[in-house]
Amino acid sequence: MATPNRSRPGLWSSLVGAVVLLAAASGWWFGHHQQAGQGVHRHSKALIAEAVRLRQRLDRQEASAAEKQRLLELLIALDRQDQAISLLEPLADREPDRWSLRLMLAELRRDRGDRSGAERELRMILSRKPDQVEALQLMTLLKLEQGHGAAAESEVRQAYERASRPETKPEALGLGLLLAELQQRRGQNIQAEATYSRLAGLFPDDQRPLLGLALLRHQLGQNKEAQEALAAARRRSADPNRADPILDKLAASWGLEPLRAPSPGTTPPKQPEPAPTGRQSP
Secondary structure, eight states, rough: OOOOOHHHHHHHHHHHHHTSSSSOOOHHHHHHHHHHHHHHHHHHHHHHHHHHHHHHHHHOOOOOOHHHHHHHHHHHHHHHHHHHHHHHHHHHHHHOOOHHHHHHEEEEHHTOHHHHHHHHHHHHHHHHHOOOOOHHHHHHHHHHTTTTTHHHHHHHHHHHHHHHHHSSSTTHHHHHHHHHHHHHHHOOOOHHHHHHHHHHHHOOOOOOOHHHHHHHHHTTOOOHHHHHHHHHTTTTOOOOOOOHHHHHHHHTTTOOOOOOOTTOOOOOOOOOOOOOOTTTTT
């Protein structure tokens, strides 16, 4: 019994591969369900017995919060999605501020092919937290699967602009990265580059916009420009004079020269970073 496929193909693949996007801050479940799934093939009988025992405790109203969590993990690992949904629905209803529960419910519904149900759950999150990046990410994927890329981009752009004006909020970074990746997926490479450049200006200490820009340029065959963006990202590290294994490995995978740390006592040549595009939308 395989665990449900929780990947979001295409939309995040390039950035996730380079370790440049935000990790999904989706609550306790996302950090634990994979561990339960890894042991299904080896210990399925034990897991089934444990699930039965926890379900009995739940029915007797004796289950603790940790036991409910464990039961939910087991149901998903055992591919009992209907039971997982029935367990999760009242939990999400009782704790509407825990958006991660509602997001998990949306993902389970999508895994079952219930796109309208998944979108309904996501709308409930976004009605309370309109700039919730993980909910927007899954909503974007749902819209792309249905051929509504323009509507997805419009919704993400609005959330990004709300987070960017009049003052830049921390969540603008994740929203901007999502917008740029969506633009790139839709073939709007010029707009994606402008979005990455704007983010690089808004968040001058963060490597991720420059890494996204490097990935975009590499995919367009602009290896020299990709190398320059990687070098600019390197200068944003905590210690630019030390080797950065992640950036060096990324450069090597592209067939580029490694981003070598400068020798002691030397000043590395400064590459121009992408200029911020101001406060206008790309």
